Amino acid sequence: MEGYDMKRRRLIHWFGFFLLVAFIAVPTLGASQERKNYFTLEKSIAEALANSYKIKARAERIEQAMDIKKQARADFLPKLGTAYSYTRLSEPPVSRTSIFGTGIPLVLGTEDNYRWTWFLRQPLFTGFALISSYKLAELGIDQSQLELDLEKLDLILRVKEAYFNILGADKAVEVAKTTVESLTQTVKVARSFFEVGMIPINDVLKAEVELANAEQSLVRARNSAQTTRASFNTVLARMADTPVEVEDILVFKPEIGEYAEYEKKALENRPEIKILDVNLLQTDQQIRLAKSKYFPEISLTYQYISEGDEASVKGSPYVDANHWEVLAVANWTFWEWGKTYYAGREKESLKRQLMETKSDVEDGIRLQVKQATLDLDAAAKNIPTTLKGVNAGEENLRVNEERYKAQVSTITDLLDAQTLLARARLEYYRALYDHNLAKARLERALGSY
Known part of the structure; x- marks a missing residue:
């Protein structure tokens, strides 16, 4: 019975404590809300x-x-890019000159042509x-x-x-x-x-x-x-x-x-x-x-090219598998019927x-x-x-x-x-x-x- 009374007193004590906290907190929250809704011009x-x-x-x-x-x-x-292309010819390209005068045309390429190009292009002007x-x-x-x-x-x-x-x-x-x-x-x-x-x-x-x-x-x-x-x-x-x-x-x-x-x-x-x-x-x-x-517009382009008669571009009897080239290109459209002037x-x-x-x-x-x-x-x-x-x-x-x-x-x-x-x-x-x-x-x- 004594233990029960002790628990009861503790419960009343804690309840009173929380009630006191609530009474203190409510005005504080209200004041905070008032400050939030009170404005100076600044x-x-x-x-x-x-x-x-x-x-x-x-x-x-x-x-x-x-x-x-x-x-x-x-x-x-500079701009770096790549391009892959496939070209199918109607017949293999041949030379107009025959082999040692035999009348047999000189074959220069294949019907199937694959090309994979990597390029680096830099505008100069x-x-x-x-x-x-x-x-x-x-x-x-x-x-x-x-x-x-x-x-x-x-x-x-x-x-x-x-x-x-x-x-x-x-x-x-x-x-x-x-x-x-x-x-x-x-x-x-x-x-x-x-x-x-x-x-x-x-x-x-x-x-x-x-x-x-x-x-x-x-x-x-x-x-x-x-x-x-x-x-x-x-x-x-x-x-x-x-x-x-x-x-x-x-x-x-x-x-x-x-x-x-x-x-x-x-x-x-x-x-x-x-x-x-x-x-x-x-x-x-x-x-x-x-x-x-x-x-005119002037640019410099570097290209690394892989070619061949198969999709793997590993070359053919007529072209090397890989080669590179550098191009200096000038483009100039000098007549457009007055478009630039107007x-x-x-x-x-x-x-x-x-x-x-x-x-x-x-x-x-x-x-x-x-x-x-x-x-x-x-x-x-x-x-x-x-x-x-x-x-x-x-x-x-x-x-x-x-x-x-x-x-x-x-x-x-x-x-x-x-x-x-x-x-x-x-x-x-x-x-x-x-x-x-x-x-x-x-x-x-x-x-x-």
Whole structure:
């Protein structure tokens, strides 16, 4: 019996221990999950870059371009190959000269002929085609890297937009909740005044209507906040319904800079311009490649040949089993009815087209920078103005609340004051949102993160 009690106490002891561990672990796991779903702007950008399918696809393009370069490099090296052939003649080849004038023809070979060749072929001159192809492959790597940089710029802007959309939506929810709380209190005050006969019933009804409208606005604001989170998760390649909380960075930080400085920086940094510069270099090599057909192609070939009248290629009475030969070969197609000429003209026209495109893109970048600086300037000017509106709205509401309690103003004045304050707060937060978003778009226009 004593042993049974001891076992029972041990069991209770261990059960208590595991229960304690569970109580400690559950809050820890919850906190870990909260940290995972809490994002700063820097963390959001890092996760988007790590998860983006488009970024991964662009990285694969770089790998492909590097493999294309290796292929082009291989064309400079000698090529080793083999060929096996069988030839059946209708009759053995003979000489036109008879043997010692006897009239008997001289047999020179057999009807069955087998040939196995090993060859080593080295290009010596290709009209600069191999060099041009190799440089094109190198430029292809540069272009793929720049396209990756461009994709990163676009992705980071989308992350910032999604991030600020959440902050803007949360501020709208905050304003809507404050408005509902204020109107709820107003309805309570109006009912108490009505019950003692100080105001008519229609004043109570007005307050209740405004409260109902505010509650509907709160529902819409919360739905909008959930939608912005789904969009944020999509940009970060996460499940759309994953919970998200973000750090509030809707603050006013003045941006100091001049348009001329911004324009110069944008034209130097934008990947779109750099890609077109690479494209122009590519057309130079394409022109050179097209004109390589004006030159002969020269190669050196070493061949080791095994022949015979049987499949084992062990020779015959007429040929040795093995022999080798070295061939220097020049191939030159010098007339193709203007094909090479027109190919060169096509690439020269492409170069002129790219130059015009580059000028157009530069004009577009200048316009983007100008628009971004104007938007940033407008948002910066709106923030102090809207903040004054909030302060005035709060004071106006306070005065109207005191006046209404003293029954020297109507409930309509009080409801109007609450509406004006809610609108002023929304305008202030919208100005902050516009300023942060304008700054993000200016950074994108400058080609920076």
